[in-house]
Amino acid sequence: MKKVILTLFVGIFTAGAFAQTTTSTNANADNHKEMKDLKKDVRDVRHDRKVRAYELKHHDKAEAKAEAKEIKGDKKEIAGNVRNLKNDGMKHPLMRADKQIHRQNMHHRH
Helix, strand or coil: CCHHHHHHHHHHHHHHHHHHCCCCCCHHHHHHHHHHHHHHHHHHHHHHHHHHHHHHHHHCCHHHHHHHHHHHHHHHHEEEEEEEEHHHHHHHHHHHHHHHHHHHHHHHHC
């Protein structure tokens, strides 16, 4: 009788412990969206830098100044995305985004 009661108690205790664990599917979806935004912003900064260099080369300083403002805004978005991802527990999100972009670019070359 003691074994049956003890087994039931342990079973109920175990079920209670498992019931308290949560799945983080929502957090994973948010992290995925944040990473997509981060990669998009990194690509935008790279593109804007190339455009700015072209405009400076061809003496269009007003357009180059506008591109510089766009770069500054994109960098602020990158910093915000990195901060959010770090708060969610991701280590080195910017480095991870750079590696993913590089991997995608290498895949499209072949």
